[in-house]
Every structure is written in structure tokens, then in C-alpha cells.
Amino acid sequence: MNLYSPYIEFNRKEWAELQEHQTTIPLTEMELEQLKGLNEEVSIQEVKDIYLPLTHFIDLYASVSRELNRLTASYLKKEAGPVPYIIGIGGSVAVGKSTAARLLQALLARGKNNPKVDLVTTDGFLYPNAVLEEKGIMNRKGFPESYDIKSLIQFMGDVKSGKPEVKAPVYSHLAYDVIPGEEKTISQPDILIIEGINVLQIKKETPLLVSDFFDFSIYIDAEEQHIRHWYIERFKLLRNTAFQNTESFFHSRFANIGEEEAVQTASQIWQDINAKNLHENILPTKGRARLILKKEADHSIQRIQLRKL
Ligand SMILES: Nc1ncnc2c1ncn2[C@@H]1O[C@H](COP(=O)(O)OP(=O)(O)O)[C@@H](O)[C@H]1O
Numbered sequence: 001m002n003l004y005s006p007y008i009e010f011n012r013k014e015w016a017e018l019q020e021h022q023t024t025i026p027l028t029e030m031e032l033e034q035l036k037g038l039n040e041e042v043s044i045q046e047v048k049d050i051y052l053p054l055t056h057f058i059d060l061y062a063s064v065s066r067e068l069n070r071l072t073a074s075y076l077k078k079e080a081g082p083v084p085y086i087i088g089i090g091g092s093v094a095v096g097k098s099t100a101a102r103l104l105q106a107l108l109a110r111g112k113n114n115p116k117v118d119l120v121t122t123d124g125f126l127y128p129n130a131v132l133e134e135k136g137i138m139n140r141k142g143f144p145e146s147y148d149i150k151s152l153i154q155f156m157g158d159v160k161s162g163k164p165e166v167k168a169p170v171y172s173h174l175a176y177d178v179i180p181g182e183e184k185t186i187s188q189p190d191i192l193i194i195e196g197i198n199v200l201q202i203k204k205e206t207p208l209l210v211s212d213f214f215d216f217s218i219y220i221d222a223e224e225q226h227i228r229h230w231y232i233e234r235f236k237l238l239r240n241t242a243f244q245n246t247e248s249f250f251h252s253r254f255a256n257i258g259e260e261e262a263v264q265t266a267s268q269i270w271q272d273i274n275a276k277n278l279h280e281n282i283l284p285t286k287g288r289a290r291l292i293l294k295k296e297a298d299h300s301i302q303r304i305q306l307r308k309l
């Protein structure tokens with residue numbers, strides 16, 4: 001290992017072995033099966049080797065952060081109030097952010113004192129399709145200009161300040177749009193996970209960045225060829241499920257297309273929109289994450305990089 005690298009690097013085996021020194025009771029077989037139901041995609045081995053050590057590591061950081069908040073309040077003689085520990089998860093479209101976020105939420109909620117763990121995705125802060133159409137940027141959904149970044153920053157500030165009830169708009173992959181009037185209420189969680197392709201981006205128009213509110217950040221990385229394949233597979237899955245729903249934005253266009261045409265369509269959308277966004281706006285944010293999880297073709301995480309500070 002390069003002693004002067006900004007990262008501490010682990011291969012899968014080294015990371016999994018961190019778990020052996022844990023005193024916390026490991027997941028029971030029944031809990032693992034329950035998690036499988038929640039995250040049918042992630043293998044139990046992946047939970048044991050990667051996500052359990054990650055959960056314990058984040059737990060450690062969160063408990064030190066809580067102690068620092070307590071000591072600060074005591075020194076300043078000011079009651080700090082509840083300050084959520086905020087974890088950001090970034091990475092490409094279809095790299096596995098929401099799958100990892102759901103699993104991490106379930107595992108962290110099992111921690112000492114059963115912390116309240118909420119999960120929000122930045123998709124909800126996309127402008128509605130009507131606005132994207134009006135701005136002529138429907139083909140740039142997911143690019144920085146397609147988000148109401150000021151509302152997202154306001155949301156982050158309200159949550160971090162411990163406001164009792166903070167509302168986040170909700171995006172539907174079925175409708176392919178923000179759901180009018182639908183909101184998710186965040187009520188002083190102990191931990192908030194916020195996942196999205198833009199969580200580590202630097203925007204010049206806002207004095208603060210989304211990541212200024214983070215206590216920890218993760219970038220899920222993979223070779224583009226793998227992510228493209230995962231995107232196409234997800235599109236095919238959606239075609240056979242969500243797109244069959246007449247409510248789906250894509251129903252009329254994609255519900256009855258053949259497999260070959262579905263692959264061609266997904267490949268074109270990937271190339272024209274998501275790959276361009278990955279190169280221009282998402283991959284450049286990888287170095288800002290505290291932890292980089294590198295996936296291989298089968299979604300298994302084989303390399304973990306922890307930025308020293
Ligand atoms: N660990 C995993 N094992 C197997 N499949 C996965 C895993 N993580 C994600 N996937 C699959 O990859 C695709 C993209 O995952 P998703 O969580 O939707 O990505 P994102 O939220 O980054 O867009 C989905 O079809 C999902 O089922």
C-alpha cells in the first residue's frame with residue numbers, strides 16, 4: 001500500500017475481517033432472511049462481508065459525533081438539541097445507491113438504542129417534468145440544472161437544525177415524475193441517509209453544498225460497462241413490471257416493445273443522458289466521498305477506500 005496515499009485501502013477479505021473483532025451480536029439467520037426479503041438483490045454474504053463491518057464503522061463515527069455534540073453543548077453552556085447524523089450516498093444512475101441505502105438503513109436501525117434512521121432520495125428535488133419541458137431540458141433529467149437545488153439545501157439545513165417536521169417531495173419512477181402534493185415527513189431522526197446522483201456535487205449558485213451537511217459520505221463506484229448493463233437490465237425489468245401499469249409514464253411507449261427494442265431504447269437513453277451525466281457531473285465527485293465502495297460485474301464490492309480525512 002502507498003503510505004502517502006490519501007486513502008486507506010481494503011480488499012474484500014481485509015474489510016470482512018474487521019467484523020471478527022466486533023462485540024456486537026451478529027445478525028441472526030432469521031434477521032438475515034428478513035433483510036433478504038427487504039433487499040432481494042443483496043446476497044447474505046455481501047451483508048456479512050461488507051455491510052455489517054460498514055454499519056459498525058458508521059456506528060462508531062456516529063457515537064463519537066454524538067459525544068462531540070454533547071461536549072460542545074456543555075462547554076458552550078448551550079443545549080444543542082437533536083442533531084441528526086447525516087450520511088450521503090452518491091454515484092451513477094443505476095449503480096445501486098437506493099439498494100445500498102435501504103440495506104444500510106435497516107442495519108443501522110438495529111444499532112445500540114435502536115436509532116431512528118430515515119432515508120431520503122434527491123430524486124424528489126428534481127423539477128417536475130412540466131418545468132423541465134418548459135425549460136427545454138427534459139433530456140437532461142438528473143443533470144445539475146434539473147434539480148431545485150435551493151429547496152434541497154433548505155431541506156438539508158432544516159433537518160440538520162433539528163426542526164421537528166421537515167418535508168421532502170417524492171419522485172415516482174413509475175410516473176417518471178415528481179408526485180404532485182406527495183411529501184415524505186422527516187421528524188428528527190437520529191440518522192438520515194440521503195442518496196442521489198448529485199449529493200457530492202459543487203453548485204456555484206448556492207452558498208452551501210448538500211455535502212456541507214454530511215457527517216459521512218459514500219460513493220458507490222463501478223466500471224461504466226457494468227453500470228450500463230445494470231441500467232439496461234433494470235429498464236427491461238421495469239418494462240415487464242412497472243411499464244405494464246397504465247399509470248406508467250412509459251406505458252404507451254414501452255409496454256409492448258420487444259426485448260431487442262427495449263435494449264436499444266435503454267442503451268440510447270444511457271448513452272445520451274445518464275453516461276453523459278456520469279462523465280460530466282457524477283464521476284468528478286468521487287474524490288469528495290469519505291468512503292468509496294468499488295463494485296464488480298456481479299455487484300459484489302471488492303475494494304473499499306477510506307479517505308484519511
Ligand atoms: N447488491 C446488489 N446485488 C444485485 N443487484 C443489485 C444490487 N444493488 C443494486 N442492484 C440492482 O441494480 C439496479 C440498480 O440499483 P438501484 O439501487 O436502483 O440503483 P440507483 O439507486 O443507484 O439508481 C437495480 O435493478 C437493482 O435491483
Ligand SMILES: CC(C)(COP(=O)(O)O)[C@@H](O)C(=O)NCCC(=O)O
Nearest residue numbers: 092093094123141142197269273274
Ligand atoms: C431520476 C434519475 C435522474 C435518478 O437516478 P437514479 O435514482 O436512478 O440513480 C434517473 O433515474 C433518470 O430518470 N435519468 C434520466 C434518464 C433516464 O430515463 O434514465
